[in-house]
Amino acid sequence: MSVRGLSKAYGGRRVVDRLDLEVRAGEVVGLIGANGAGKTTAVECLQGLRHPDTGRIRVLGLDPAHEPERLRRQVGSQLQDSGLPDRLRVREAVDLFAGPDAADPAALLEQFGIAHRARTPFAVLSGGERQRLFLVLALLNRPRLVILDELTQGLDPADRRGVWAAVDQLRRSGTTVLLVTHELAEAEALCDRVVAMRAGRVLDQGTPAELVARHAGEAIVRFTLPGADDAATAEALQQLNRLPEVRSVTRAAGTVTVRGGRAIIAHVGGWLAARPGPVPPDLDVDLPDLEAALLTLLTRPDEATGAAAGPATGAAP
Template identity: 50%
Template sequence: MGTAVRVRGLRKQYGDTVAVNDVSFEVGKGEILGLLGPNGSGKTTTVECVLGLRRADRGEIEIFGADPRREPAKVRRLVGSQLQDSALPDRIKVWEALRLFSSLSPHGPPWELLLDEWGLRSRRTTAFGDLSGGQRQRLFVALALVNDPRVVILDEMTTGLDPAARRVAWELVEAVRERGTAVLLVTHFMDEAARLCDRVVVLTAGRVVAAGTPAELVAAQTRSSTVRFTARDPDDLDYLRQVAGVARVQRSRDRVEVTGSGPLAARVAHALVSHGEEPLDLRIELPSLEDAYLTLTGTTAGHLDAARRG
């Protein structure tokens, strides 16, 4: 596959605050790497160092062998970015912004094509200041692709987008990867990371606390699953405690929750049928990337929701 982005031993300090501390990772060609972590974990500082917007105190960064600090012009030709704090003049129109950025990158795709791909045709003549938050995000991502980059950096790409627009954005990012482009994706949406990312890196307090595929992180951090169902006779379920892998059985009226490990759903279902219980609503809830993330970072679900809202 080959390496598109290589970061080694990155460190950045502001006064007494260490924002990034010995961060290392690689992004392969045609790979989407997710950068996850709570607010203040060092994600944005890391991205800004990769782009050459900030000078790291220590460490090495290479983008297809180019150093952003020593070869900024070369890196700008290789990278497209959409940053969380991106902004444009309020009066510039959508088509004017795309045409302007396209004129600086004559070897990129026609800006009209990006207008259509990102659902901005109907807002072609709308001023930036009159766009909704979601429409602004679409425009910023389109601008990130205008130079046909070999590496794309997307920071909170889908914040403000409605569910349908988010799925369109995901499909377009997957299409970017299929062309062999490397993608570094910063996101607070765990479903987005699970859907898009080949691998993820989790930062906490400026350090990497975990790295691997989403499935690897889930397997390493969360080993239990839960089976829920409505019981016909909830007072006669003690036999479930004897089922292999079952750790806990909880009841609330006729609602039953069984927690355990292994092939829990199959074992619980077999035990229920053997005792004359055949619930129509039996379902299993498997651990998710969000569960693993909350465990790794010590973040509460409420804090994660707040971060998603920005």
């Protein structure tokens, strides 16, 4: 998939602004950002559901704006505002959407935990059950590309883990996945690469670990080191300072705070384990994560205006 200079405006407001995006075959790529970042509009343009104002798009070698039918036969999608007729039953929906080379419908319904609802009308399904049905429909025809917009919205933790396992299985099978999500733990768990967006533009992209390393700040380890400020305590603090990736060590009211790269967790843990006596019971670790990285990106000054831009509110177009 290749996107160059994609722009889309509504009522004079540009919601996708000169977007460039590359997704390689077999890759799981996540689009992350606040509401209003333009993520959903972008993926709708990628599927030919909306026509961009400017830009060049190629998805599986096809132009979505001019070859939407050819493209849709190779793409499975679960969109944020998907819907079905209220009286349509689950199995009827699956049979309606199944193509000649479809996967086993019964197996998919079983995999996503709704086989027992096969005869249930769509209107009666819970929000989580509807979400699982849309996932079944997205995967039904063995697509080369799967686009998932807020795929675990409305699912309980157990169901969410089951869906994550299904996406991981898609990766292993070589299927390309484009994932739009507000769940940053989901993006960290599933994505080979994430693209952070704000106001229709790409702020940064890379593996989750790369974005965390660039924008999420330091890892912090805290624990109590009892005793007076004597020579033994001073030596202990010096030893901590000499550990790899440690950037600072402070002690206040008996609590030691160590700051540095993520690897300090292993180094400080090893140091504590090697000391006489038990590991401090109040040992606490604050790991930088993708959420911290995104918050940093969303609040940094806008390059065009120089003003800080906090997370947007309201639904994305």
